[in-house]
Amino acid sequence: xxxxxxxxxxxxxxxxxxxxxxxxxxxxxxxxxxxxxxxxxxxxxxxxxxxxxxxxxxxxxxxxxxxxxxxxxxxxxxxxxxxxxxxxxxxxxxxxxxxxxxxxxxxxxxxxxxxx
Amino acid sequence: xxxxxxxxxxxxxxxxxxxxxxxxxxxxxxxxxxxxxxxxxxxxxxxxxxxxxxxxxxxxxxxxxxxxxxxxxxxxxxxxxxxxxxxxxxxxxxxxxxxxxxxxxxxxxxxxxxxxx
Numbered sequence: 278x279x280x281x282x283x284x285x286x287x288x289x290x291x292x293x294x295x296x297x298x299x300x301x302x303x304x305x306x307x308x309x310x311x312x313x314x315x316x317x318x319x320x321x322x323x324x325x326x327x328x329x330x331x332x333x334x335x336x337x338x339x340x341x342x343x344x345x346x347x348x349x350x351x352x353x354x355x356x357x358x359x360x361x362x363x364x365x366x367x368x369x370x371x372x373x374x375x376x377x378x379x380x381x382x383x384x385x386x387x388x389x390x391x392x393x
Numbered sequence: 394x395x396x397x398x399x400x401x402x403x404x405x406x407x408x409x410x411x412x413x414x415x416x417x418x419x420x421x422x423x424x425x426x427x428x429x430x431x432x433x434x435x436x437x438x439x440x441x442x443x444x445x446x447x448x449x450x451x452x453x454x455x456x457x458x459x460x461x462x463x464x465x466x467x468x469x470x471x472x473x474x475x476x477x478x479x480x481x482x483x484x485x486x487x488x489x490x491x492x493x494x495x496x497x498x499x500x501x502x503x504x505x506x507x508x509x510x
Contacts, residue, residue, distance in 0.1 A: 309497070311498075313501070318503070319503055320396075320397065320484070320501045320502050320503035320504060321436075321484065321486075321501035322501075323498055323500070326498060367436065371497070379424055379426065379441045379448065379449065379488070379497065379499075380438045380441065380449055380451075381426075381428070381438060381486075381499060382438070383428075383435050383436040383437070384435065385434075385435045386435070386436075
């Protein structure tokens with residue numbers, strides 16, 4: 278079985294400061310991990326994904342995430358927040374090798390607020 | 394850039410009524426999904442669909458739910474007799490590869506917000 282825990286329901290930062298959104302996962306098989314972002318009244322947009330290649334994954338809009346198997350973590354970071362980054366972020370896991378082909382399991386989401 | 398579209402964006406219905414939520418996946422995609430998010434809760438998997446068959450369904454996806462690909466472009470979710478607890482945001486997603494290839498990415502639509510009164 279797979280599960281995802283996002284450690285913060287809300288994160289608030291000032292524009293220009295670093296962003297850290299934390300995610301821990303549990304998976305019985307080799308996981309694929311994703312971060313999706315949802316802006317108000319918009320669909321879920323893929324930020325980045327890890328699928329067993331490089332452990333440091335770069336995504337769109339300057340975001341990146343590092344897969345740490347020993348810590349079962351996949352935290353999302355950005356060096357400098359922009360006002361347009363304000364949104365809800367979802368950490369997502371998908372198992373490969375299990376019986377659940379295609380099923381994504383979502384974390385509960387982290388709302389990022391960016392102050393001027 | 395191709396995108397998944399969903400209609401309607403909002404739907405209000407009376408308890409016991411049937412609703413059909415519509416999705417147009419990305420045109421060359423072969424795998425289709427429905428997820429839902431009840432207000433304040435996690436996004437949760439409902440069903441996956443490939444080759445005109447359900448591949449997997451969750452415990453939520455009971456006999457009140459059905460999915461269909463009636464033509465080459467639409468993918469629908471039907472709720473036969475809505476309950477109050479069906480009120481949620483429903484997301485459609487599509488992909489062109491299975492997760493077992495480790496390359497699958499699911500692309501999501503903007504969602505349909507369903508309110509059952």
